Amino acid sequence: MTMHTAADSAAASASQNSQLQQLRFCFYGAGSMAEAVARGMTERKLCPPEGIGMFNRSGGPRLAELRSRYGLTTAETPEDKSRMLAEADVIILSMKPKDAEEAIRSVSSILREGQLIVSMIAGLSIRTIQALIGKRLPVVRTMPNTSCSIGLGATGISFSPDVSVEQRMIGEQLFRSVGLTVTVEENLLEAVTGVSGSGPAYLYYIMESMIKAGVELGLDSALSRELTVQTMLGAAEMMRVTGEEPAELRRQVTSPGGTTQAAIALMEEHEVGLHFRSGMKRSAERAADIGRELERSVLGDQHES
Structure with missing residues (x-):
């Protein structure tokens, strides 16, 4: 297990920061956690505000508020959402767990090779995410907590085997911008949920x-x-x-x-x-339960084999 704090991001090399500056990010979901990470990115100048896109299901006042507060790019229409997803280098899944299956399936055809998927969805395994997408895209799975909203968060991070060294850096930098990060094996993310997530x-x-x-x-x-x-x-x-x-x-x-x-x-x-x-x-067990329920729903008989 490796551990990093928000202070570590200040020591990141100029070349790493330069790489992040050139990327386009898209948050699918506009809740408090998505806002916290986007704010950390802008405040620590990891990415210019115009390089961060965000949308949700309902749109309206919430997106207008985020656009006004941080200068983010937002999408309201289905066409704009599809374009934002297609053009993004990094897609952050930040919708509620109950909405995840339908939401990810609905955009799977838009996603392309070369994109990095970062998930903040509790219980949703890397295997399930890749099954929903229908492509073996690299996935960074995270378990942040609400203290990210004030820059004092604690986030557990796991990586799929497809994630490159450069993509690992991107995932770590995103969450170091809002607090401490720990890198763990995926089967320990439920323990992270029990300790710091809840x-x-x-x-x-x-x-x-x-x-x-x-x-x-x-x-x-x-x-x-x-x-x-x-x-x-x-x-x-x-x-x-x-x-x-x-x-x-x-x-x-x-x-x-x-x-x-x-x-x-x-x-x-x-x-x-x-x-x-x-x-x-019990918190950790419930996180595992949610994951199994989602996996059974998505993978069906494959889960049992």
């Missing part, structure tokens, strides 16, 4: 409980929120800066018979850690 929601859930507890203890809700946010930020930064294991950092603030010890003991009694890990594993 991870922000777990932390929001904990923060929700912390804020409510603060209010129940008598704090004003705004003050409880502020203290919770800063505590979460400080704890994450402490772990990053010191390099210490979380168990050691916890030990340092847990005095025997003290306040923290009382809280941790109660949580241990209720097996909070065990349930938390079980929830994360």
Whole structure:
């Protein structure tokens, strides 16, 4: 497994940046994740805004908003969408999983040799994507998370065997522009989903409980929120800066018979850690379930053989 951070993109060679500048990108799907990556690309000047195209099923105000905000090229009509897809060097699949099968089949005849497919669709395997396209195009499969929208994302990346060294660089650069990337074998992307893909929601859930507890203890809700946010930020930064294991950092603030010890003991009694890990594993299992359902739908009897 290899790991890179957003800072690594600053060290990319001039020749690599020059190559990206010359490419045309097309996002099929205009949701928050597509916006996050497109914003990272423009802010880090990986690609001029006019080199980034985007469209979705419904069009309208959403595309107008993105066009105004980032200077992207958008497509509304079927003809413009087809042209944008045909002219793109890199196509980023960013539609919802439930729409993926129909959407990819509908444009498969437009896709051509030499194009790179980048997927941000949860659960959709490389094998299934290539079956839907009907051509063995190179595929970069990714599992980003919502923190990409503020440049602090965590993205797992896997590559089909068809992906060249230059295409790997393109896939990595796209997601380094919005945070940390880790390259893993495809069968580990479900684990990435369980840890970082769904991870922000777990932390929001904990923060929700912390804020409510603060209010129940008598704090004003705004003050409880502020203290919770800063505590979460400080704890994450402490772990990053010191390099210490979380168990050691916890030990340092847990005095025997003290306040923290009382809280941790109660949580241990209720097996909070065990349930938390079980929830994360369920997230990974659900990602695998979704993938199998999509694969059965697309490949049918081939899946069983």
